[in-house]
Amino acid sequence: MFPSHALEIPESIHASSEPVISIANLNHYYGQGSLRKQVLFEINLQIQRGEIIIMTGPSGSGKTTLLTLMGSLRSAQTGSLSILGQELLNASREQMTLARRNIGYIFQAHNLLNFLTVYQNVEMALEIHDITAAEADDRIRHVLTAVGLAHRMDYYPSDLSGGQKQRVAIARALVSQPKIILADEPTAALDKKSGRDVVEIMEKLAKEQGCTILLVTHDNRILDLADRIIYMEDGYLVDRSDSEAIAS
Template sequence: MSAVLQAEALSRVFPSPSGDVVAVRDAELSVRAGELVVLAGRSGAGKTTLLTMLGGLDRPTSGRVLVDGADLADASTDVAALRGARIASIFQTSGLIPVLSAAENVEVPLRIRRVAPAERDRRVADALRDVGLAEHARQRPGELSGGQQQRVGIARALVMAPGILLADEPTAQLDSETGAQIMELIARLVHENGTAAIVATHDAAMAARADRVLELHDGVLRDRLG
């Protein structure tokens, strides 16, 4: 199966008065549909920088990112449209809109894409059911636990059925038990939906749920063996 997301010789250098800081150095990776890749490494290793480049939110200093074969740096590529249609992100905090209900938060990307109301309702209901929150659709974020809020964030990320999911430390703000539940949920949905996913985490226990583990060390990406 061909890769959905690829990085070729990807590097990101940040200039500073004391000298250039190499956050990512010549990274190579390839992720297929339905594959869950854990990106491990200590804080400051370059995980977030790599994810932002893979998601088209930051331009590499050198190298390139391919999404479904399209080069994000190519002038002919509509990166914003590609991101909206194919890439979803989950962050450390859910980023929910406080005044909206769980269902309304999940509905936001569907409204942006102008999905028809009946189809919006169906997709939102399905997404909340998938994350185990069907009975909490009308509750606002302040009425939900941290784990439930993160589940709403996952539902919102997946409601557009993206081909690629990028998650940056999605369990960092949660206790270990809730974090494990969130990772199990992400793994199940990725495999069921055939999504290509990269989940950045410094928690070694999370690697057990991955199809493959990559590790960043001082900006250098490598396969973790064993």
């Protein structure tokens, strides 16, 4: 177990002048030998502190692969991938683990534990962090109130709607006050209103905490919530700031 401050973040990152995520000439391959297949091609991307970025593009274009690389959930193979000033190319397992301490993850399948209450599901995300029980309790109550679930803390996930479960997942990702939130299709199972609600809650909390959000989605209904939209096609990244270009 490592204390939460174990990954030293360079001062320059706090000063917000340096990108939180910096990727240069990143290529990625799956498989070996004759089955080896390139899925990411020469990706270059810089994301600044506090930015809300939506990544979209056709199925199979490489979005999840890129997201898991940025999340330190998969090892980079070539190029450069720097998260909060830490290079992840050739990083050790320990460095990868430490990088993950600064990242909150939200996935479509929210992976809540059904035998734990809402409060306990959120509490789990703090277990590896070096804070007192009183501070943990404060943070859990604050974040659950912020996502509108103060009255559901003692419920089990099976008693919640899809949108409420996704809000628990957001609370769990944000309670440790990560510098970066990575979300993969967080609105996929939700109706339009619940989908916008969860993204708006993520935005509000992230702005409060100065956190950067990268969200992968096929959901055109939330594109307007982004500061910047990036588009992935056949393993290449196309940076387009105008969402109408994507819809066309």
